[in-house]
Amino acid sequence: MKGLLLRLSALDADAEAAVRVIAYFDALVEHRATAAALVRATAGLAECPCGLELPDGRILRYGPDGEPSSPSESPTLGSPATAAGPAAAGAAATAGAVGAGGAVGAAASGEIAFGGGRLWLERLGGPAPLDELVLERASLAARVLLLSSERVGAPHLADPALVELVLSDREAAADRTRALRLLGLEPDRPVRVVAVTDDRGRDPGAEAVALVARGRPVRSVRVAVIGGVAAVLLQRRDSTASPAEDLRAALSSRQAESRNTTASSATAPGAPGAPGATAPGATAPGATAPGATAPGATAPGATAPGATAPDAAAPDATHPGTTTPGAAGVRGGDTVRVGRGGVRVGVGGNVDGLAAEASWAQARLALRFASAAGSPADAVVDHDELGPLALLADIPTARLREQPDVRALDALARTDSGALDVAALEAFCRTGSLRQAAATLYLHHSSVAARLAHVEDALGWHLDDPRDRFRAQLALWARKLATD
Known part of the structure; x- marks a missing residue:
């Protein structure tokens, strides 16, 4: 590219400038610039304000100094520049205006539509010679970058140091912004933090990745283990929706698969509890294997339920509470821990990217109320659903x-x-x-x-x-x- 520019500079200065514009936007695409960075870079290159209306209706506008402004409206779709396409974009002025802070700014000197979005320049005195090319290349870059950003982000383990930096309330905003960008998250989009732990001693990070992967597609997911708890940073397409129901459904699906696997193993030929198999530790012919006693039946030496407490059964009796792995009962007067360990999840609130530490604190608080011994609704607790009960944790x-x-x-x-x-x-x-x-x-x-x-x-x-x-x-x- 450098050699081509040198040859073009000797032949045609305009051709050299055109190639430089193309290379400029190719570099933005190569470095996967965000939509905001693209608009800011376009405004700086064109030396005039630039605006972008995204397919979801959001509008970004930056001045040539790189400072953002809040537009009140965008140029009207169907203006002469848009209808005629890129060839007429540099020559047509749009009747609509884009202002900063509610004020009306300069009329758009050129506009181009792409894939449900629009991009325009606001140059006083009409378009410059290269504005048409700038708009065309900027719109192509926007189409590529927006398409790649909308793809589903597969959950994966991220750098714990970067995640800790994002979730810290002691770090400077600039450092947290940089950490968010390094993690592939957008600082100007809302983020929600989820806390995941596993009472069975398994890796909470791996459990979090497996759980989130079962839910609906999420725009961006980053997972890191901090202090024995997996922190999951989520940026969803619908930033206001809580992932709690999706996580409960995913956990329910995992539990159903686990039960089916356990049942298949238990009924395999030669497995304990299978037809014709002898229960481990049985001392008398005809003894009932654990889990094989029909409901209401009494195992040899056992006391029927309802006559006395189940924990008063003889040591060889089959206890209803011990037929499932992880359940507990009492045998021979010895107390066994009650409850099935498993995954517990706390869901924090939806906050700005730079306020992720608040959502992390809410997620950890909600995690304290979660219980793995109950249903998925008990194992996944959303902080927003706790209401005044959250005050009890104070x-x-x-x-x-x-x-x-x-x-x-x-x-x-x-x-x-x-x-x-x-x-x-x-x-x-x-x-x-x-x-x-x-x-x-x-x-x-x-x-x-x-x-x-x-x-x-x-x-x-x-x-x-x-x-x-x-x-x-x-x-x-x-x-x-x-x-x-």
Whole structure:
């Protein structure tokens, strides 16, 4: 290109200038300039204000000094310059005006339409000789850059140092802007931060990428692990929509696939629980394999549900709460942890790119309310849906831990059967139904009713009373926040 410019400069100065214009916009495309950078560069090259109306209706306008201005309107589509195409764009003046801050500016001296958008120059005294070429090359660059920016950004692990810089409230705005650009995000577009963790000890970054990839296409996604929690930066096409429902649907899909895989493995020939297979540790012929007992049937040596608490069953009995991996019960008087670990997600609010730290703080707060033991609706918590409940997180954990109801729940959970009692209370308050709570815990509903009766006796509550149910739910939230 340099040799060509030297030869052209000796033959035709106008030809040399034209090639320089082409090379200028080719460089912008090569470096994947943003729409704002393209308009700013075009205005600087043409030495007059330049405006761009994007396909979504947004309007960008920059002066030759590189300073942005707020246009009040754009040139009317169908003006002589637009209708005639690039050949007439440099010669036609548009009746519409583009002003800064609501004021009417100079009339557009040239305009060109492309793929649902428009680009124009505002030069006093009419178009310059190269304005037609500038508009044509700028519109071609805009078409390429906008098309590439609209492609779906595949979620991937980003540089944690850059993400930490974006999410820091102690760094200068210029540093955070640069970090956003290096991450491939646009500082002038809203961003939302999502916090993801996995209670099973798995890599939260990989889990976040897998979860986000299952949802609807997102404009840009960047993931980094910070302090054991995956921070997901999202810039969606619809910047106002929350990703919470998409994440819940993705989590539900993953759980369904996991259950199907587990069921297929369990029924494979020779697998524990398969027809004709002997349960590991069985000592008598005809013993029932774990998970193979029909609902309501009593395993050898077991006590039927409803007669006594399920945790009173003999050591060889099959417990309804232990038929699913990750569920828990009590065997031989030993307490087993209740609850299935898994992915928990907190969704922050939609904020400006330079205020990402606020969305990150909201996401981490929402994560404290999320529970992997329930449904996807419980595992994914949107900060905007918490409402005044979010204020509970402002109370110091030491004060929450010393609250009498929280201390009573902790004392109950430390007893032999108390862990399942508290789990039954959590499931009942979460679902609002005895049968749904039983399904969540893989217990018979009569067993859940018996455990709720234990809770009422131990804490003096009456769960039929709405006030006591609210008190119980508040105590459970406070206990979770105090121990998170």
